[in-house]
Amino acid sequence: MLAETICSAVSAAGLGIAAVTAYRRRFLTATRIAAYSLVPVGLVMTGVVQWLSGIVFQPSVWIGFGLLGLAWLLLVTTRAVERRRSGEERGSAKAARGGAAREAVAPAASAPSLGTGPGTRTGSAPAAAAPPAEDFSDIEAILKKHGI
Incomplete structure (x- = not known):
C-alpha cells in the first residue's frame, strides 16, 4: 500500500514538472518527462509493485x-x-616419474657469438667474452618445485 502511494506521488510530481516544461514551450522535453512519470503508475496498475x-x-x-x-x-x-x-x-606424479630431474634442452649448445656478422667493424678490437653474470640455480629450483 505504501509503495503504491509513493509511485502515485512520483507520477503526479513528474506530470506537474512536465506541465511546467510544456508551459515554457519545450514540448519535446515535456513529452519525455510525462512518459517517464507515467511508468510508476503503470507498474502499480500491472501489479509489479505489489509483487516486488x-x-x-x-x-x-x-x-x-x-x-x-x-x-x-x-x-x-x-x-x-x-x-x-x-x-x-x-x-608428485611427475616427480615420481623423474620429470623433475630433466636436463636442459641443449646442454652442449654454445653461447651466441657477438661481432661476427656482416655489419660489424673490422678495425676495432674484439670484445672480451663476459662471464655469466647470474647463477640460474634458484630459478631451476623453483621450476623443479613446480614440476616444470
Whole structure:
C-alpha cells in the first residue's frame, strides 16, 4: 500500500514538472518527462509493485537468497580445493616419474657469438667474452618445485 502511494506521488510530481516544461514551450522535453512519470503508475496498475514489495518484505525470501549464496560459495570453494589437490597430485606424479630431474634442452649448445656478422667493424678490437653474470640455480629450483 505504501509503495503504491509513493509511485502515485512520483507520477503526479513528474506530470506537474512536465506541465511546467510544456508551459515554457519545450514540448519535446515535456513529452519525455510525462512518459517517464507515467511508468510508476503503470507498474502499480500491472501489479509489479505489489509483487516486488511482497518479495522484498518477506523474510523467507531473504533466507532463500542467503541459502542460494551459501550454495554458490560452497560450490566455488570445493572447486578451488579440487583444483589445488589435482595440481599437487600431478606434481608428485611427475616427480615420481623423474620429470623433475630433466636436463636442459641443449646442454652442449654454445653461447651466441657477438661481432661476427656482416655489419660489424673490422678495425676495432674484439670484445672480451663476459662471464655469466647470474647463477640460474634458484630459478631451476623453483621450476623443479613446480614440476616444470
